[in-house]
Amino acid sequence: MRPTDTLAPAPALAPAPAPEPPPAVPPMPTVPPLLVASPVSVHRLVPAAGQFGPAAEVPGPYLTALPPAAAPTTPPAPRPRAHAAPLPRRRRSSCAPATTFEAALTDLAAEGSTGALHGPDGAVHLSGGLVVHAEAPGAATVGHLLTGAGRITVREWEDSLLLGAGRLAEYLLGSGLAGAGELELARLAATLDGAQDALAQHGGELRFDPAARPVFALARPLSVLELRGAIGRRRSLLDGCWPSAELDRAPLLATGAAPTRRTAVPHRRRQALLAAADGTRTAPELARLLGRSTYGTLLDVRQLAAAGLLAVPRPAAVPDPPPAAVSPAAVPPAAPPDVLLPPGPRSYDSADPEVGLLLRLRAALEAL
Template structure:
């Protein structure tokens, strides 16, 4: 640990550590209980969490990029930290589409990293994500958005276990008429899948899946359940042939707002 990045360790929460690193203009990777935040010159450039599908999963499972195209970009651009550039330069993905999907994956993962905001574990100065630069976001924006999302979920149904444990249908509860996306999510609730599993099977973002799951819980249709069976293997999951992305307009507005900073 260098003197320039030592201040983060004294902070009690991950968000406080991120703000300390941002104030120093630090570059590197901050690891927490539920994921890793990558910084470049004090701004967030990537966030990873096992509780949210990563960018590759979103792009390939949605059909936006074929799997062989994604892995070709990883093989050719990964060691140079230019996977994103490779996707765009090869014509497989438009730059705007990459930015929108990247922002969605970043804020999705950040929600889980900051949801309980426990103490950060480790900072690796100079660490760079293999995807490469796509869009950087101020730390305060990431923290503020994560808190807004947590508050919204709690206002719908105040059970944080819904976020991370397997979800089960409530026996005998009638579904009635549901919006199409909520119905698709309910159809995948089987007592074994978590919200992240369901989001991955639908090639959509975990946070928006959580919103629908909490609404289903508020309606008495689903509840958090202890894990009694193994998760559905990836090769057995069903993936849509079209990109189900109803929140693209919101993310474009987020991107435009960031450009104005």
């Protein structure tokens, strides 16, 4: 063993020299990613001052914005505004009254009037500016609808008119002859039927009676705008089936031909309508006879007319009267001619042997 005094501590390791820093590399300019060039305007990138020279530009179609200092301070000149062509003026708005009756009814409803507006072809009853009933000479009534549906008999309806005078609706409900739902449905159908004829009035004298009260009134009154919208939808459906109103008031006749197209009229209703169309009844008269609403009958009539099953009978052609007999004494004598001319040459029949002989003799004499 070596003595402890001869042992020397191990020399400490020298620290490793620090690595030299890498040579400085000039910073590269920050270039934005390449974008799709705009077909309108392309601005080049403006480099930082001192990187590539005082007036250097980086090539390339880089779509960038100018720096705030280089942005234009004056606003661009306003573009001349092109004047659009004026829109065509509508003849009338869909909310504007189409007839004089509609205009008068709209004015009365705006004032909150109560009473009845009468015209030559129908009347509309108002209560506080709302429509509670409408009636027309050719429209179905509540009585026709109830008796036509078989809910009550004609005798019961006539007795109700006598016993329930002034309170007919309460009497029908109290006696059990009609339910609340079916009575309201009949009142609504009668109101719309009457309003269809009343709103179409465009001439004649109009009269407003503030003391008039209807026999039947709707449990839920309608506004004038709602009433006009419902009537407009009805007219659109009628025109879609048959675009002519000649069938609405003319006598109808069943043609007896095979249908040319399918219709939505049920078989039993179609047979009843064709059997009643004898050439003397109009559509409102057929509606009263069958106990149906006028609008429903008109809709069926137009569908059947489009299928060739109904038509308006044409009047028979009246022959011209025979000429009146004229007596010979009434005929004036023919005036004599002013200049007398010799008679013209007569025609001869060459097939006659005597005429042929004379013609040959004349020819021989002329040949000498």
